[in-house]
Amino acid sequence: MKVVKRDGREVAYDKQKIVIAISKANKDTDTKPEMTDIDIAYAADKVEAALFELSHDPGIEEIQELVETQLMKMQMIETAKRYTRYRNDRARDRRENTTDAKIMSLIAGQNREMAEENANKSTILASTQRDYIAGIVSRDITNRKMLPRHISTAHDNAVLHFHDADYFIEPIANCCLLDIGNMLDNGLVMNEKLVESPKSFQVACTVLTQIIACVASNQYGGQSADLRHLGKYLRLSYYKYIKKIRETEPELDEASVVKLAEMLTTTELKSGVQTIQYQINTLMTTNGQSPFVTLFLNLQKDDPYIKENAAIIREVLSQRLEGIKNEEGVYITPAFPKLVYVLDEHNNLTGGEYDYLTRLAAKCTAKRMYPDYISAKKMRENYQGNVFSPMGCRSFLAPWKDENGEYKFEGRFNQGVVSINLPQIGIICSRMEGTQDEKMARFWEMLDERLELCYEALMLRHEQLRKVISDNSPIHWQYGAVARLPKGASIEPLLYGGYSSISLGYIGLYELTLLMTGVSHTDPKGTEFALKVMKHLRAKCDQWKAETNIGFALYGTPAESLCYRFAKIDCEKYGSIPGVTDKGWYTNSYHVCPTEHITAFDKLRFENQFQPISSGGCISYVEIPNMQHNIEAIEEMIKFIYNNIQYAEFNTKSDYCKVCGFDGEIVLDDDDEWVCPVCGNRDRRMMNVVRRTCGYLGEKFWNKGKTREIKSRVLHVSE
Template sequence: MREDIERNERIIAALPTMAQTCVIKNNGIFERFSHEKIVKSCLMVGAPLWAAEKISSYVAKSAYDGVSTAEIKILVYDCLKRVDRKIADKYLASNALRVRTSRDTIEPFDQRKIEKTLIIETDASGELARKIATETWKELKKLDVDYLTAPMIREIVNTKLVEYGLETLRKKYTRLGIPVYNITNLIRNGSRDNANMIHNPETVHKYVADEALKQYALLRILPNELADAHLGGDIHIHDLEFFAGRPLNCLQHDLRFFIKHGLKVDGTGDHTSVAGPPNHIETLMNHSGEIMLAAQQNMSGGQSMSLWNVFVAPFASGLPYEKVKQAVQMFIYNLNMAYAARGSQVPFTSINLEFTVPKFLEDEPAYGPKGKLVGVYGDYEEETRILQRAFTETLLDGDSDGKPHLFPNTIYALRDEVLKDEFEEDIRLVHELSAKYGTAYFVNMLPSYRGKMANYMGCRTSLSDNWTGEWQKDCFRTGNLAYVTLNLPRIAYNSRDDNDVFDYLDSYMHLGEEVLMLRREQAMNCLDNYNLLPFLTQEAEGDRYYSINNATLSFGFVGLNEMLIAHCGEGIEDPDARKFGLKVIKYMNKRADELKDETGLRWSVLQTPAESTAYRFGMLDKEKFGDKAVLQGDDVASYYTNSSHVPVNSDVLLPEKIKIEEKFHPLTLGGHIFHAFMGESYSDPDSLMSLTNKIAKNSDIGFWAYSSALSFCIKCKTLMKGLQTKCGTCGEETEVEWYDRITGYVQQVGRSRSASGGWNPGKMRELMDRKRL
């Protein structure tokens, strides 16, 4: 208080002499005392004219140079109390109590606004709204603050609603937000929930918005029991922040749609430039990237393109190899440099490549420049192979510093017709890529559960032609709508016998069903009623681009290994325990098949890409079950084994690991992956080729990658195998960046000395636990 008086005295001393009394406003600005303002303020709250003039004269005599507006208001309020207490309270509310609103304005407090918002937002009666607003006003009068804030007022209103037992109204009236401390921490330190995001202003904005939208989904969309099941850790509802506005997860594009009809990145062409059908390969490369980026604004998961090099092949006809490769380079660099997706990420992209034109496509109409028919795709086998080779060579080159291109996730289809000598050179080149960076994926089209087509999106979510049997309808212009993950170890902790396990499994799946149906309902609203997803709803030839009726609703799971240990006494490596694990996943599939019949929708089971869920479940169960919980990791970071994988620290040899995990791939057609974690020594491409042949021809593994831990010296640009703490070339210790596959995709781990970055503590612990070949 003394400091304020001294500050005011200094300001007054610096001002020119004024004939009239000066008043200091709340913002520190001086103005001359105004008799008329005081009279007007009294009249505005209902005081008689005589009283207003008398009060103004009294205040004028009491005022002094440098008097504050707060002091003047106290004088006016004290005088009005002698005239009429209600009028005095009204004056205090409109003049002394000022509100900093969510509209970035400062306004007089108005009790009627509380009444109005209660009626509008909660459907409260006028009488109840007035009662709550009056009680709130009584509390606010007691506060000694310069300003009220809208959140402060809302909190007090919510307190009154709770006191009166009006919890339903309180939930509707509550404010969504994020604590000041959390925002400060985000600005200073960032977040490690998503390894694909760097620390910058856009990620801060994203996380703040995410927090509000997560709360909105939990409070407004999901019933209490579903919200509680998620918060308590029985199930995990993925992408809660996108539940309300972009509830669709992964998307598999059909590049032919845009080759034929051109590109409207906003979906309508009303707000951006419209491009016609591409005429040159360079234009098509640009369009391919823009399609991914535009769709990312409407989706919560990854974007993928299958048969990419087949569909691009007509545009490469007659072109020299150097020009084709230059166009492919432009596409790959664009995907890795477009920091314009959610929270300043590059778009999360995957490209499924073929080594040749698949037999079922050979007689399909081919579309080329300007969207015109140019024969059939079987006419473009050479161009298809050239494009694959150019793509692989570009990835093998790395960027100008020698680092791997992290996107797109590049997936190579292995079909019976390509596992022959004719394609040996092309396949070996891909294995050079695997040996160097570990970024390539392989999809196995040989197992009996495969049809003509299967494609993968993002970390592992998958589509195949097992829905209607029509490859285009089943695998294009649709995707995984959403998935919910079940906490399998917790089921075991709560179960006394097998019957209990399946009873709990039923209940957890029922929760998942309800969540997924609500999510689908929200997706329908966003597509059909809210006009919120214009890219997906654009039409051509009378047909909407995105087909929600062909999208999958999926049950995911985490910790099968720990469930088996808790329930059977042995983990997934034990044959008897594994039989029970297979029984559990078959039971989930049985329920998915029943739901297909009951709802007419496409249900599936997938191995969850649990980047954070395995850690979240583990830490929750450690707190809830104590020593009863079967956990991987340590006391600082506990986690569960991802889905139905063998634990990463297991000593089981690779052939045995394949035999264990292959049993689960035919049961998880919604998505799966097999990890072969490679050692620190350089992997031999020919040895990897031999292994690929064996996996493809002799196992039911559907999707896999050879994952390599890498270190990169930022100072001298040296790439090294393994997680190195010191550069072998220049000796640098603090500027060595680590890379490895987090759950499905390769990403930076962080600096070697800090061992921090995009990976959360659970994934960091898992990284350290991985046994390598």
Template sequence: MQLKDVVNELSLSEMQITRLANDKKIVRYHKNHSKMWEYDDESVFVYKHYLEEKQRLAQRYNTQKTVIKRNKSIAKFHRENITNAVTKAFEDVYSNIEDHITKIDQIVDLTINKLLRQNKMQFDITEIQSAVEQSLVDVEEFKVAEAYTAYRLQHDIDRKKQTSVDYQINKLLKKDDDVVNENANKDADVYATKRDLTAGAVSKAIGLKILPKKIADANIKGLIHWHDLDYSPANQYHNCGLIDLEDMLKNGFTLGNADVESPHTLTTAVAQASQILSAISSSQYGGCSYDRIDEVLAPYAKKSFKKHLKIAKSLNIEDQKNYAEIMTRREIQQAMQSFEYEINTLYSSNGQTPFVTLGFGLGTSWFEREIQIGILHQRIAGLGKDHRTAIFPKLLFTIKPGVNMHPKDPNYDIKKLALKSVIKRMSPEILNYDNVIDITGSFKASMGCRSFLSAMSPEDLKARGETHDYSSGRLNLGVVSLNLPRIALDSNGDKEKFWKLLDERLNLQRDALLFRIENVKQALPKYNPAGFMYGGYGRLDPDGNVDELFNHNRASVSMGYVGLYEMTARFYGDWQHDHTYNQEAHDFAYSVIKHMNEKAAAWKKQYGYGFSVYGTPAESLNSTFEEIDHKLYPNVPFVTDHDFYTNSFHYFVERKPTPFEKLDFEAPFQKLSNGGFISYVELPCMKDNLDALEAIWDYSYKAGIGYFEINTAIDHCLECDFHGEYTADEKGYHCPNCGNSNPETSDVTRRICGYLGNPMKRPPKHGRQAEIIHRVKHMSGTLGRLDNGEFLESDIADKNKVRKLNN
């Protein structure tokens, strides 16, 4: 009897049929166990219409059967979930998974048959897992069965650990890298910081219990990252914001027990600005920004001028205006010095120096110009007797044609001063005025290091009863970041599967952000009085509705992402080179972020909150995501073989494009990531090359870059007076001239993410440290001069930074 002519007698699985084809003498029982069938070489029983039946059963399961998950939520049954779990178990045992694809499918068939026999429409997740384990035993895959059981058990343990207060506290007590070095701005040895880290550890455990189960599980697995879990959702904190300093200074405010009136001098205005930062930064976890600080403070500088002019008249000074100008300029310089010292010595209740950003550069009046000059002079001077580089505030200098870009512009001299400051202090960063408008719809400084608001539409303004667009007083409600490389790894190189997984993870990210929104809306204005009651973000009643400050897209929520380079490398290999890149790979990467941007626009319209794509800074997350993925997919070439994931859309740090090539590559991604973006280039010492630095600044404007930073060699050894770049390795930093590695006698500055930091005093996580170590220069030059007269050349240093990946 031929196989094709055999009639259906048994309900056999695909695995059984395959085994029968391989061994015709195998013995199987009839489904009712009443009759045993023996098969010889000439006959075998199969499904009459096996493929049609399999398709019908698959459709039936995928549309009708449901699963009760651990959190008691109901989900549709999907065959591929079983396939994925079994595949992972096989990967733990066998090196070449391709040889076992057929067998995996057979085991899945056998598992489903076991479930079918139960005649149920709904299964508990533990029933499915037991069926998988039994099927693995039936086919004598004992090692795989052990791996599957161990993986499931470890997954349960990990979930319990993350939600355990004792476990989180124990990590802190053991000074786990994930805790003490998660934020390079926090000194874990300081009492205030210890207290904050302890509270944060408790909040993380509580927060994971508050989050919806699917979001908490996804966070633990590293599919997404719920940022600042040590503050939210255990508390209804928001993220960052553009504080409306103009409103608070003009209309007064209350801090603690004091009612503060509008200041009468610049000195008082600047002091109040510091006090406001202290109060508001303690009631949010993200950065605080003052936009157009030169224009906001100018009226109070003018008040000081009038005060000095009055004194000059009373003293019968001959040139009274000149005297008033000299004294006002002096007051401005002193006020800017005081402000910088106060910010860098201030500890908020968050156990850290507040993340403060100042936007300036557009004012052209005498007062506005002098404030800009005062800010830059103080930054160039440095802090203390050793003139160390100030970390805060972050300075954003705006470049605008007609104001300061070209030699004939009225503030061109201030641009030149800003360039000198960059050479000395790696600050300020620049905002290119027209490009920021092109990317976000209107001009404004970033909230914190890189979060940007979008312009409010006429429809939103009308719904809010407002008439004109504005930025100050608006805020960001939080970030949830997507692990892009993980999606590529989970898709196993299958693009069709990748796009399906991407949409699933995006929906998960959306749901997490919607939960963030609902969580923050539970706050009352009295929880953050300086922010919500006294003008920082609005003036509401103590028990008012904070959603009035969030809805109709007044507040943003951020769809972050990490590792665009590694995601693309899973499909195309090493696609970025020193001066070229794979165009097909680039187009794929671009299409992914474009898809995210389109989703954000649709959800912004649907929900009425400012969904936007955000190029995540990933200070420690670039290490955390990679560590999780490395355990599941070890040493995947150009993906999990280099200790970190690349920030957002940035060019891979071990490649050496020119500054202009890098800017051209990244500019289109800035426009798609309009909720948060930044680009930088790595340069050698530039103290004798001001014109080259200016040319790079100007080119960034031409390229369409909205927000731009320069990283250059500005380290200083206080023992031998070396100026240049310290040598860095896994053990830390040391002076290339004298070998000094003492943080107390070294001033080392690196761009940790969007902010500057001193990695010798406050080390970042291992993955971030690896990323910093392997950054190469995008322009050749010297890294400093040694005592023997030799110059350290960047090209020679870069050769040691670039690794041979894919070994």
């Protein structure tokens, strides 16, 4: 039998190490030791017997848990406590001793884990290194000084994930839905300089990108902007041109004046949209990356500027379809901004006035993956008749009314996320001795125990934000991105009453269902269990919300790096489990397992039943081949989305090889390395690879687990 070390190495099993560890815990007392040598030998024998019953080589953590369990069975309570305390102290020591090493390896370009942590960050850049170095130190202080030991230990052991610990010591929040209309109409201040309300579309676009950059530098999550607020400024530009032409060309008749004004307005429209696209893709925020931003494309039938906004959406889609040039001057797929296009009665491809925009969106999706699609019909069913943008890629707010009884979504935010590791509970409970009913009973007990840990961790985030004052980020709290509070004011009132959300994330519903029922959650037996789990998680959030007056919400965690981290730790602790830890990744949120063969329509129809439960954050996807030659099929799926699911996206491939000029799918070889199928190029610096990472696209490559998950995805539409 081999033992899997924490670094993945395999070493020979040695029972004497178990004896030595128990002996140290037994002697670490001022009183008489609790155990005799015979007791220690007996405990080691029982642990060894349990190890040999396993169908896999155990990890260090798994052996240690068996030791703890055996000591408790023998009623050696004090020894068990000391053993656990020693184990936790050693874990903390290992973590503390790695801070310097992480920083130095990052600077030397040798920290592959950090290089692949975020698919939109390049750790070779000085600006990114600066953010990561600050993050390493911040995470270390958070773990040692700010988190209670049991929460820090739970995070280390992958019981839960305390997201964005590298920003926890800072007075900043997670994601937000920008109140762009407020800021543009009423003006704002940036860097202590007044920015008045724009008088033209071009200036409005420039100010929008400045707002996005400033907001991104003062929070750690994504942000969204509803572009319908720009329609007003496009009309202002048109009127400006009408006035100017009449003044400078008095001999022109009215029809000629209008035609010329329309031409000039169209030119400004293209220039303004190009400003947004280029600025977002070239700006570098203080956290070393382009802003994680979503542009919301929603035509409202009662919008007085619907004509202008339709023109803006058409131009946004047209420029995204074209792409953005890389350093070789070749058009490629940019990762940002994310585009979310709303399907409604007037553009759902059933003869509506704006169907032409949806057909353009379908072409754009086939080539560039964006836009993603929200069904106004389904969203109104789930959110009290409202349609609004997610914050970033998938985080949704709950309906909230202001003092006038009006629904308000823009100008709200999220306090933070803590995610629960569902598969780990399934691993532990499925391996217990006893009947299936006994295992299931223990599962629900353990789930509730761990949910309480998540609640405690989330409240730490909440308490940290209670200390924030408006001066900490004037763009958010004083100048309209979220609020217009006085200088020095506390943001605490915005943390209650559901104005902001705070999210319980989850990952691996598929793996949990497989462990506890033996089948996928697409199987009727598995579906019943999976829905029961989801409803239980949602009920806990609703309970906490009622008890605290804080906007707890259930959120399908994007899990860009977490899908790998949880699976890696669980594999080290519990060994390789077929269909669970052996893959090297866990399935995102409630999704169908990426390896499961299912049609696009069946997948969307199945996952729709989970979205209303996971109302604090959800998105579903289908994997498609190159369908630029079959836009009609894309349109059929878009129509299906409108009638059947709130929020969905399409994954295709849009890569470019800088060596040979290949434009298509760059593939993964047997060693999970990217390679051009035409010229064999393997140099990452000489290729552009874009894949759906979570809700966003990624373009800087991925960690080992996410790479394997991407490779394993099966198509939901036949080629």
